[in-house]
């Protein structure tokens with residue numbers, strides 16, 4: 001995969017020292033880390049809102065900052081779109097004028113993304129004549145995304161796009177972000193301190209701590225290399241699995257999803273799949289590792305519908321909790337207490353059943 005962004009920069013802000021080197025490809029990368037550790041600073045440096053003390057930044061092959069060459073392209077000339085936490089729309093302009101704001105800075109020849117196309121992708125056509133204050137939080141976020149897209153950017157930067165909205169709207173914003181990425185193939189850097197939100201979008205994660213890159217890679221690799229184990233119980237981890245719609249039972253509302261994993265067919269029941277999802281469609285679902293129980297045998301006469309058989313591949317001990325990686329045809333992370341691990345004599349190589357309710361399976365993306 002070609003790197004779209006090459007980044008190396010230092011910045012001193014009082015006691016806070018920022019020093020990062022990283023490169024990003026054309027997919028979605030989640031920037032994850034605790035509050036105050038430099039996630040926003042990274043985006044601000046890439047966008048030109050802040051100037052590094054030293055370093056080099058290139059976007060899409062174009063050098064936008066090079067301390068040695070005294071080059072520092074002003075933010076408005078960098079080919080990127082920035083979506084802030086709270087949207088930051090111009091209150092005195094209509095939605096339509098807000099959308100056109102970014103586009104207007106571009107010569108016509110460089111406008112690769114069309115206004116009507118963006119309006120229909122983000123479903124904001126009915127809002128065009130309104131003022132931002134007359135729009136809901138989720139609508140304002142979509143307008144901000146539209147404004148960023150209409151700059152025909154080579155890169156989209158999203159700083160906590162979910163934090164100012166409630167849970168239901170978060171889901172919607174996630175869906176629009178995936179839609180934008182699929183349609184326009186613009187690389188995205190998405191900052192969040194909520195790991196599940198990031199994982200619903202991507203498994204490519206840059207972990208930031210103390211102004212530095214703590215780790216960078218695929219989510220499961222980071223977990224298995226112990227770089228991303230929860231520091232406290234209930235924090236963070238999530239299974240995100242791609243499956244296909246196999247059957248929808250209209251009477252019970254239960255959807256059966258399947259995945260062809262090697263020679264095995266794995267079935268997962270879920271009751272959150274929206275009506276009208278066509279058979280055969282690919283869906284991404286999430287299951288929290290803490291919602292999964294381990295049993296040594298299948299359990300008959302129980303309401304729990306999902307009982308996936310698999311083999312324990314790894315046991316990772318952290319803070320009295322155990323994260324167990326079970327291969328059920330796909331890798332499944334399961335959180336168990338260390339006392340249960342002892343009681344069941346769980347070991348690598350054992351055959352087990354992973355039990356979880358259909359209600360624990362949440363759909364996070366329908367392709």
Ligand SMILES: Nc1ncnc2c1ncn2[C@@H]1O[C@H](COP(=O)(O)OP(=O)(O)OP(=O)(O)O)[C@@H](O)[C@H]1O
Nearest residue numbers: 013014016033034035036037038039040041042193
């Ligand atoms: N304008 C500023 N002047 C001086 N220091 C600042 C300024 N803005 C932020 N900082 C400091 O820089 C550090 C990194 O801040 P940054 O906003 O990048 O963190 P973050 O990881 O994005 O946090 P959050 O998740 O809370 O947004 C913090 O210690 C913060 O106090």
